[in-house]
Amino acid sequence: MGEIRALCISEKRGTEKQATDRAFFITEYGIDGDAHAGDWHRQVSLLGLGEIEDFRARGADVAFGAFGENVVAEGFRFKELPVGTRLRVGQVFLEITQIGKKCHSHCEIFHRVGDCIMPREGVFARILHGGWVTVGDTLEITTEKIPLDAAVITASDKGSRGEREDASGAAIREILTAEGYDVAGYSIVPDEREELEREMTLWSDRGVGLILTTGGTGFSVRDVTPEATRAVIDREAPGIAEAMRALSMKVTPRAMLSRATAGLRKRSLIVNLPGSEKAVRECLGFILPQLQHGIEILRGDAGECAR
Incomplete structure (x- = not known):
C-alpha cells in the first residue's frame, strides 16, 4: 500500500508534465487533459517516489512530472510488479500493461540533464474504471472485482x-x-x-x-x-x-x-x-x-x- 504524491499532465508529448492537485481518470482513455491519453495501452505512466529521490540525490533539480510521468507514488517500486497487476485508488482501477519503454526520440528532461529514468523505472497502465484521484489518496494492489x-x-x-x-x-x-x-x-x-x-x-x-x-x-x-x-x-x-x-x-x-x-x-x-x-x-x-x-x-x- 502506498500514497499518491503527485499527479501530472501535459498538453504536448515529449515535454515535462505539470503537477496538479486533482485529476480525472477517464475509463479506457487516460487522464483528462493529458497528451498521452488515448485508445491505447499506455494511458497512464507511473513512477515511484524513491526512484525520483535517488535521481535528485545525484544533484539533479527535477520537479514532479519532469520525466513525463502522470503518477508519482510512495511505497512502490513499480517495475517489480508484473504486467497484469491491478492497482486501485478509491473507485479508480488501473491495470499495468508495460514495464519501461524504448526512447525513439529523447524527451525534454534528457536534453536538459542527460538522463531520463522513465524508460527503465517507469511502468504504464490502462484505466479499467475511471474517476477522480487526488494527491494524498491511497494506492494499493488489488485482486478485487470492480464493484457493481x-x-x-x-x-x-x-x-x-x-x-x-x-x-x-x-x-x-x-x-x-x-x-x-x-x-x-x-x-x-x-x-x-x-x-x-x-x-x-x-x-x-x-x-x-x-x-x-x-x-x-x-x-x-x-x-x-x-x-x-x-x-x-x-x-x-x-x-x-x-x-x-x-x-x-x-x-x-x-x-x-x-x-x-x-x-x-x-x-x-x-x-x-x-x-x-x-x-x-x-x-x-x-x-x-x-x-x-x-x-x-x-x-x-x-x-x-x-x-
Whole structure:
C-alpha cells in the first residue's frame, strides 16, 4: 500500500508534465487533459517516489512530472510488479500493461540533464474504471472485482420540468440498490438527443458498469432515446432488448411497439428500459440477473458467456 504524491499532465508529448492537485481518470482513455491519453495501452505512466529521490540525490533539480510521468507514488517500486497487476485508488482501477519503454526520440528532461529514468523505472497502465484521484489518496494492489455500479437516466420532458414524478427512475434505483449496485448517478433530462448522449457519455467515461435509461423508446416524435444510445455505443447488444420485448409480449402485445436498444461503450453496458414503473419492474425482473455476468465479462472479471 502506498500514497499518491503527485499527479501530472501535459498538453504536448515529449515535454515535462505539470503537477496538479486533482485529476480525472477517464475509463479506457487516460487522464483528462493529458497528451498521452488515448485508445491505447499506455494511458497512464507511473513512477515511484524513491526512484525520483535517488535521481535528485545525484544533484539533479527535477520537479514532479519532469520525466513525463502522470503518477508519482510512495511505497512502490513499480517495475517489480508484473504486467497484469491491478492497482486501485478509491473507485479508480488501473491495470499495468508495460514495464519501461524504448526512447525513439529523447524527451525534454534528457536534453536538459542527460538522463531520463522513465524508460527503465517507469511502468504504464490502462484505466479499467475511471474517476477522480487526488494527491494524498491511497494506492494499493488489488485482486478485487470492480464493484457493481450503475447510473439511471430518465428521459422525460415533463419530468425535467418538475411537472411529473419520476416513478420509473425511482423504481430502477430501488431495484438496483436491493441487488447490490451502487447507484453512482441519477438524472432527469428532456427528450433531447444531445442531452441524452451527454449523460450516457459522462457515466461511461467514469467507468460505470451499467447505465439504464427509462423513457423515450416509443413512437412519439419526441422519443429519441434509442437514437441517442446508438450514437454513443461502440457495439450493439441486441439480445437484451429482444429478450425484453419477447418476455413483455406475454404480458401485453403492445410490447412489440418498443424501440428499445442496448449496447456497449468502453466498459459500460447501456440498456433502454420502458417509461412506466410497471414495465420497468417487469423488464428488470427478466434481465437484471443476467446483466451482472455481462458486466463482469466486459470488465475482465469473468470468463465467456457460454456454460
